[in-house]
Amino acid sequence: MECTAQPQTEQRSTLAIILSFYKTVIFLAAPVLLAVVPLYVPTSVGLGAYVALLLAVYWVFEVVPLAVTALLPIILFPILGIVDSKRVCSNYFKDTNVLFVGGLIVAVAVEKWNLHKRIALRVLMMVGSKPRWIMFGFMLTTAFLSMWISNTATTAMMVPVAQAVVSQLCHHGEKIEVTRRRSIRMGSSKRKKSSVTQTISKTSIKGITTPSQDAEERNPMLQSQNGDMAPADSGEVEMGQIRVKTPDGEVTYVVKNDPVSKESEILPIEEECEDIDDNFRQRQKKIDLNLQKGIFLCVAYAANIGGTGTLTGTNPNLVLAGQVDSIYGREAGINFGTWCGYAFPGMVLTLFICWVLLDFMFLDLRNELKLFAKNPSVYLRREEKHVDDAVKSIFYDQYQALGPTSWAEIAVLCHFTFLALLWLTRDPGFIPGWSDLFTEGYVTDATAAVMIAVSLFVFPSRKPNLNCCGEGTAGPVPAVLDWKSVNNHLPWSVVILLGGSFALADGIKVSGLTDVIGEQLTGLQSVPPFAVALVSTIVVAIFTEITSNTATATIFLPVLGKLAEALHLNPLYLMLPATLTCSFAFILPIATPPNAIAFSYGVLTVADMVKAGTPMTIIAIFIALLNTNLMGVALFGVNNFPDWAITTSATAPVNTTANIAITCFNISTIPPSVVLLT
Numbered sequence: 090m091e092c093t094a095q096p097q098t099e100q101r102s103t104l105a106i107i108l109s110f111y112k113t114v115i116f117l118a119a120p121v122l123l124a125v126v127p128l129y130v131p132t133s134v135g136l137g138a139y140v141a142l143l144l145a146v147y148w149v150f151e152v153v154p155l156a157v158t159a160l161l162p163i164i165l166f167p168i169l170g171i172v173d174s175k176r177v178c179s180n181y182f183k184d185t186n187v188l189f190v191g192g193l194i195v196a197v198a199v200e201k202w203n204l205h206k207r208i209a210l211r212v213l214m215m216v217g218s219k220p221r222w223i224m225f226g227f228m229l230t231t232a233f234l235s236m237w238i239s240n241t242a243t244t245a246m247m248v249p250v251a252q253a254v255v256s257q258l259c260h261h262g263e264k265i266e267v268t269r270r271r272s273i274r275m276g277s278s279k280r281k282k283s284s285v286t287q288t289i290s291k292t293s294i295k296g297i298t299t300p301s302q303d304a305e306e307r308n309p310m311l312q313s314q315n316g317d318m319a320p321a322d323s324g325e326v327e328m329g330q331i332r333v334k335t336p337d338g339e340v341t342y343v344v345k346n347d348p349v350s351k352e353s354e355i356l357p358i359e360e361e362c363e364d365i366d367d368n369f370r371q372r373q374k375k376i377d378l379n380l381q382k383g384i385f386l387c388v389a390y391a392a393n394i395g396g397t398g399t400l401t402g403t404n405p406n407l408v409l410a411g412q413v414d415s416i417y418g419r420e421a422g423i424n425f426g427t428w429c430g431y432a433f434p435g436m437v438l439t440l441f442i443c444w445v446l447l448d449f450m451f452l453d454l455r456n457e458l459k460l461f462a463k464n465p466s467v468y469l470r471r472e473e474k475h476v477d478d479a480v481k482s483i484f485y486d487q488y489q490a491l492g493p494t495s496w497a498e499i500a501v502l503c504h505f506t507f508l509a510l511l512w513l514t515r516d517p518g519f520i521p522g523w524s525d526l527f528t529e530g531y532v533t534d535a536t537a538a539v540m541i542a543v544s545l546f547v548f549p550s551r552k553p554n555l556n557c558c559g560e561g562t563a564g565p566v567p568a569v570l571d572w573k574s575v576n577n578h579l580p581w582s583v584v585i586l587l588g589g590s591f592a593l594a595d596g597i598k599v600s601g602l603t604d605v606i607g608e609q610l611t612g613l614q615s616v617p618p619f620a621v622a623l624v625s626t627i628v629v630a631i632f633t634e635i636t637s638n639t640a641t642a643t644i645f646l647p648v649l650g651k652l653a654e655a656l657h658l659n660p661l662y663l664m665l666p667a668t669l670t671c672s673f674a675f676i677l678p679i680a681t682p683p684n685a686i687a688f689s690y691g692v693l694t695v696a697d698m699v700k701a702g703t704p705m706t707i708i709a710i711f712i713a714l715l716n717t718n719l720m721g722v723a724l725f726g727v728n729n730f731p732d733w734a735i736t737t738s739a740t741a742p743v744n745t746t747a748n749i750a751i752t753c754f755n756i757s758t759i760p761p762s763v764v765l766l767t
Contacts, residue, residue: 112152119146136169137600141644144593148640155637157189161591166596180595181588184535185411188425190402190584191538195501195508196238197578198545198570202497204505205234205246208746210488213250220380220452225444227251231467232395232440236402237505239580240392243685247388252690253483255381381692383451386701387689392674394709397672398436400428400512400534405642405671407587409664412594412646420733421661422725425512426522426536431724432669435716439673439709445674446708450701497550500569504541504548511537545570581598583639603651614656619714621656625649626665626710634680638671645671653734660734662727666713673709675702 108618123142127135129458140162159360162180209230216226227247234243263596396403400410406428413421512534549566597603599734613621625645633641649667650660674680676699678688687693719729 096419112150115146115150116152119143119152133171133600134602134605136171137597137602140165140169140171141593141597141602144589145640145644148644149636151636154582156585159586161594162589162592162596167591169757171600172596175216180415180592181585183411183415183588183591184533185407185414185591186587188533188535188538189401189407189587190579191535192237192508192543193239193579194545194570194575195505195538196242196541198501199238199505200242200578201570201574202495202501202741203491204498204501205243207249207488207491207494207498209234210484210491213254214484214488218566220383220449220628223254224384224387224448224452227384228444228600229366231388231391232398232436235395236398237509240396240403241682241686243395244388244392244686247392248385248686248690250483250487251384255377255384256541262592265418272501290649354569355462379451379693382697383447385687385692386451386698387444387447389681389683389704390447391440392683393592393672393674393681394436394440394443397439397669398429398433400425401538403672404583404587404639406432408590408639408642409646409668411587413649413661413664415591415595416598416647416650417660417733419530420731423661424516426515426517427535427724429513429722431665431716434720435669435712438716439712442708442712443705446705447699447701482701496552497569500548500550501545503547504569508537508541511541584727590639593643597647603647604646606651606655608655613652616656618658618662621652621658622663622666622714622717626666626713627653629667629670629707629708630673633671633674634677638674638681642668642671649720657730659725659727659730660722661725662717664723665727666710666717669716670710671715673706673713675705675709677702 120143123139123146124141126142129135130138143165144161147153147161152158162172163174163177166177167174212230213223216222216229231243231247234246243669262751370588388759396746397406401405410423410428413423511523512520515524515532515534515537539705546568550569551565551566568723585620629645632645645667646664649663653660653663674684678693678695678698680686684698688698717727
C-alpha cells in the first residue's frame, strides 16, 4: 500500500508544480495548439484568425503583461505576410492615442497640484454627514473625477478618504444613537416646558450628596439645554440635560425626577448609555459593516460608471473611436462632443440608480420606505436634527491641510476648463464649431489636447515677480508641469495597449477575416435587431468580468461592426452599447482595478460583490440599450444604415425588417408599452 501511495503523492506534487507554471505553459502551448487554424485555412484569413485568437488567449489569461501582448502584432503580422511593419507600427500612435496622451498629461497636472483632492473634499463638505448623502457625495465626486482622470487613480485617492469617514461613523455609532434618543427626549421636554419644571431639594451626583444649601458656597451655575443660566440654589431646574460648571471643569448631567420623594437625581450623561443593550450593539455592528460595504462599493462602481461619460474617460471609449475611424472613417461622427452628448445622460441615470440600489441594499432606505408606507404624514414631518461633527471634521481637517488655493491650482483649473470647452465646441454637430475656421478634417480633438498640454509646460506655477508684482525673487518661475512628473505618472502601458488594439483591428481587416465573419452571420437577418443587441451586450458583460475592458473592446467591437453590416444595420447600433458595457464590470473583484482596490481593504467579500453587482449589471445593460435608442438615434442616426458603413457589405440585401424594428423601438416617438409589444 505504501509503495502505491507514494507515486500518487509524487504525481500530485508534480501536477501541482506544473499548474503553478500555468502561465508559462499557456504561453508556450497556445501558439502550437492554435496552429491548426492556419493549417485548416491556409489563407490570409486563417493567419488573421490565428493572430486574433492568440492575442485573445494571452489577454484573457494574462500570461504576460497586457501591454507586452499588445506588441505582438508588430512581430506576427509582418512575419506572416499580412501587414507590413510600417503600417502596423503607425497604429501605435494614431490620432486617438495622441488624444489619450494629451488628456493624461492634463490629468497629471491635476494630480500633481492636488486639485482633484480639493474638488473632492469641497463636494463632500457640502453634502452633509448623513450616510445616504455621504454615499451620494462620494459617488458624485468619484464619477466626475473619473470622467477626466484614470479610474484607478480616482479610486486609489477616494477609498482612503472613504475609509476614514466610515471609521468615524462606526466609532460614533453608539454616540449617535444616544444623542438621537436624548434629542427626542429633549424635544418632548421643551414642548412641555410648563409641566416639567420641578423643585430640587436634594442633589445626588453619582455617590456624592450635596445639600442645596451648600450650593451657594460652591457657587456653581446650572445651565439648561436652551442656554438659560440659573443659580443652583434657585430651586428650579428645567428637566432634561444640564451642564454644571465646577472648579474641575464643565460636566454634562441629566435630571431624573422621583415623583415619590419629590427629589431630582442628577446623573452623568454616561449613565444614560445603560439603556444601550447588547442587542442594540449587535444591530449597530451589522449596520456599521453594511455602511462600510456600501461606501467602498459606491466608490468602485462610480469610478466604472463615471469613465463612460467622456471619450477619454476610459479605454473602451477610445478603442471604439479608433476602430470606427480606422474601419469606417471620420464620417461616423464620433468625437468628444458627440460622445458626451450620447453617453452623459445614460451615465447620470446609471449613477443615480446605482446610488438608490446601494442605499436600499446596505443602508436604511428599505426601512424608511416601510416607515413612509405605514404613515406618510408622520414620515414627512419627522425632524432630522443630528449632525455628526466628527465626520464633518474629517473633511474640514483634510481640506485645511491643503492650504489656501494656490496660483498653480487656479492655472491648472483654467487649463482644464478651457480644454473641456475646446473639446465640446470643436464640432458639436448642431452648430458650426471652431474647427470650421481651419482646413476641413485637419483639426481634431487631439490638436486641442496637445495644445493645452504644451501650455502647461510653459505657464508659470506661481505669479512671476517682475520687480513690481508677483511672488519670490525676480526671475524665471518653474512651469506648472515638468517632464519628470509626466514620465513618472503617465501610464505608457495603456498607450501601448490601445495601439495594439488598433493594430489588431487593422490586421484583421486587411486579412479579410471580418468579411468572412460577416458572410457567416448573414443568417441572423431574421432575428430582431434589439435581440441581437441584447445578446451581444450580455456576452460582452460576461467576458469583461474575466478580462480587461480594453481587451474585451478590442476583441468584440470589430466583430460586432461586421455583424451589423451583415444584418444591414448601422454598426454603431451594436458597437455603442457594447462599448459602454465593457466598463460595467461590477460583479468580480478582478474585473476592474477600482473593484480590486475596494476589495483589497478586507471589508467586502466576493458574495457581497456578486449580490450587488449582478442586479447593477443587468440594469446598466438595459440603460445602455435604452440610451442607444434615444441619444444614439438623435446624434448618430443608429436607426438608419449609413453610407459610410457600405464597405464589403455593399451588395448585401437590405434588411427592411431590421430598419423598421429599430425605428419602432425609438421610444422618443412611440410609447414604451407599444415598444415592448413591437
